[in-house]
Amino acid sequence: MNRKYRKTIISGNWKMNKTASQTKAFAEELKTILPKTKWCEVVLCVPYVNIPAALKAFRDTRVAIGAENLHAESSGAFTGEVSADMLKDLGVKYVIVGHSERRWYGGEDDLAVNRKVHAALSAGLHPIVCVGESLEQRNLGVTGELIALQVKTALSGVPADRMRRVVIAYEPIWAIGTGENARAEQANEVCQSIRTVVRKLYGARVARSVTILYGGSMNEQNAYELLAQPDVDGGLIGAASLDAEPFMAIINASNQGE
Ligand code: PGA
Numbered sequence: 669m670n671r672k673y674r675k676t677i678i679s680g681n682w683k684m685n686k687t688a689s690q691t692k693a694f695a696e697e698l699k700t701i702l703p704k705t706k707w708c709e710v711v712l713c714v715p716y717v718n719i720p721a722a723l724k725a726f727r728d729t730r731v732a733i734g735a736e737n738l739h740a741e742s743s744g745a746f747t748g749e750v751s752a753d754m755l756k757d758l759g760v761k762y763v764i765v766g767h768s769e770r771r772w773y774g775g776e777d778d779l780a781v782n783r784k785v786h787a788a789l790s791a792g793l794h795p796i797v798c799v800g801e802s803l804e805q806r807n808l809g810v811t812g813e814l815i816a817l818q819v820k821t822a823l824s825g826v827p828a829d830r831m832r833r834v835v836i837a838y839e840p841i842w843a844i845g846t847g848e849n850a851r852a853e854q855a856n857e858v859c860q861s862i863r864t865v866v867r868k869l870y871g872a873r874v875a876r877s878v879t880i881l882y883g884g885s886m887n888e889q890n891a892y893e894l895l896a897q898p899d900v901d902g903g904l905i906g907a908a909s910l911d912a913e914p915f916m917a918i919i920n921a922s923n924q925g926e
Contacts, residue, residue, distance in 0.1 A: 669901050669922065671707070673876045676895075677835060677902035678919050679711035679796065680909025681736065681764060681883070686714070688721040695725030697912040706730055708902065708922045711762050712909070713796070716750055723759050734762030734796065737770055740783035742790075752791030763788050764904075765795045766822060768841045778821035785822055789830045796835045796881070796904065797822045799862070803842035812861055819865045828870050835879045836862055837904040843884025845906060849894070855882040856897035863899055888917035895922050 669676050686694065691714060702710070713734035714722045722733045739749035755763060765788060766781035776784075781797065788795040799818035801811045819836065826834065838858045843850050850858075859880045867875035882894055883904030894900055902922060908914040 676708035691718045691721040732761040752787045756791040762794045794833045800839040837881040839883040849885040852893045859899035891918040891921035
């Protein structure tokens with residue numbers, strides 16, 4: 669982290685977990701242990717149907733609510749889909765774009781991710797753009813090129829003044845939900861390479877201020893070391909964000925000196 673230049677973000681990603689009443693119960697518990705001092709932005713990305721409950725439960729707190737997906741079009745004949753404007757109008761601040769599970773199950777490619785990034789930005793949302801390699805790709809030694817291509821395509825056409833709202837999350841697919849996190853230096857190496865791509869596209873100032881998260885089996889045991897890395901500016905946390913205590917432990921792990 670480098671809190672002098674950029675925001676630290678600890679974001680949960682609940683995936684397809686919890687009902688609205690479980691969302692409320694989680695919020696009640698987290699609110700009792702959440703400290704008043706704000707050293708990082710705390711975000712919870714929840715299923716669409718839980719967004720109203722989450723917004724209500726976390727009203728008047730520092731916790732921002734995010735969605736886990738959105739549609740690239742602003743309206744129209746897209747049965748079952750949700751637009752950026754609908755999310756913004758509810759009070760949502762963040763939206764995950766291009767999570768590997770969406771790329772895999774939803775068939776989203778880099779170009780689709782780019783369209784969704786534009787939709788999110790046009791509506792005033794903060795996209796959390798996910799990139800990451802599979803184990804096969806890592807073993808082939810193409811991680812750097814692959815991540816650079818994912819980042820460049822996702823950001824294609826995004827003007828520099830909108831980059832203030834863009835968050836990038838490095839999530840190696842082999843680390844997601846597997847209990848096998850990337851080693852801290854491995855995570856930092858890729859996050860640093862993402863910053864280099866952003867520098868080439870937008871210059872040093874934007875690169876220095878862009879928040880780059882790590883995600884993939886981050887938990888209360890490994891968070892401190894991962895977050896101590898200079899280019900890891902926070903975490904996107906799946907399983908460990910489903911209970912208030914481990915999630916709070918990760919928030920606490922981001923409160924470390926530089
Ligand atoms: P995990 O999920 O923390 O359960 O590995 C992270 C993510 O998919 O964002």
